Amino acid sequence: MRRLIICSVTLFLFSFGATKSAAEPIFVPRATKVADNIYAIVGPLGQRSEANAGLNANYGFIVTANGVILIDSGASAHSAAMLEGAIKKVTPKPIRWVLNTGAQDHRWLGNDYFAGKGAQIYAMSGTIRTQQGSAQQQLDNLRRFVGAQLTGTTPYFAKQVQPSPEASLIIDGVRLQWIETNAHYPGDTMIYFPDVSVTFTGDLVYVDRILGVLPQSNVRKAQAAFIRLVALAPKHVVPGHGRVTDLMQAKRETGDYYDFLIKNIGTAARNMDPIGETLDRFAKPGQFTHLQNFDELHRANMNRVFVDFEANP
Ligand SMILES: [Zn+2]
Secondary structure (H helix, E strand, O other), rough: OOOHHHHHHHHHHHHHHHHHOOOOOOOOOEEEEEEOOEEEEEEEOOOOOOOOOOOOOEEEEEOOOOOEEOOHHHHHOHHHHEEEEHHHOOOOOOEEEEOOOOOOOOHHHOHHHHHOOOOEEEEEEHHHHHHHHHHHHHHHHHHHHHHHHHHHOOOOOOEEOOOOOEEEEEEEOOEEEEHHHHHHOOOOOEEEOOOEEEOOOHHHEOEEEEEOOOOOHHHHHHHHHHHHHHHOOOOOOOOOEEEOOHHHHHHHHHHHHHHHHHHHHHHHOOOOOOHHHOOOOOOOOOOOOOEEEHHHHHHHHHHHHHHHHHHHO
C-alpha cells in the first residue's frame, strides 16, 4: 500500500513536471503596427525554448513599394519560416532584404532561409566578424534549447556588407541610418528610420525585463550608444526585448541602468572598494527591482561591470 502511494506520488510529480514544461504557450509571431508600413514582431521575454522556437527577441519589417525589408532573421530556418508567416498576414510582397542588427543566434541564424528564397542579406562588418567567431558555439548551445527545430539551419553571412561604425543607405526608397552600438555583443547595431521616426535598437535597449551584462558586453559603449539614441529622438523605439515603446521607458529601464552601473559599480571598482561590500550596497535599487529577471541577473551584471572597471579603470 505504502509502495503504491509512493508510486502515485512520483507519478503525480512526474506528470506535474511534464505539464509544467508543456504549459509554456506555443509562441505564434504576430505583427504589431508601429507606424505607416512599419511593424514589429515582439517575442516573449523568457529563455529560448521549443515553445518559442528561439524567437525570444524582437523583430521588425517595413513594407516598401516592391517588397519587404526584414530586421533580424530568427534563430533557425524553422523559426524564419514562422516570421515569414507573420509577415504574409500583413502583405503578400516578398521579403527581399534582410538586415541583421546583431550577432546573437536569434538575430541571424534564419539568414540562410531567406537567402535561399532570393533575399539579399545585409549586416555591418563588425556584426559579421562576431557572427563568424561564434556561429558553431551558438548552434551547439541553441540545440540544447530547441532540439530538432535546428535541423536544416546553416550559418549564412551577409553579402551586403556595410562599413562599421555607421552607414546611411536607401533600400527601395526607404532611408535608414545604421549605427554600431557594441552594447550587448561586439558588433551590435541599431537602425533608425528617419522618415517614420522609428529606431530598432537591437540589444542596446531592453524594457519590461532587466538587461543582461555578459562577459562580451560593454556598458561604456552601451552608455555612449544610448546617448546617441536619445539624440536621434525617435518617436517609437522597438527595443531588443520587451514591448514597443518610447524613449522615456527606454531611458528609465535601460539608459538609467547603464548610468547606475557605471556611476556606482564602476566608481567603486576604480576606488578599489571591496567587491562583496559594493554588490551588497547596490543590491536593491528600487527603480529597477520590478523588472522581470531582476533577481537572476542584477548581481551578476554588477559583478561583470566591477571586473571590467577593475581591469580597465
Ligand atoms: Zn537579445
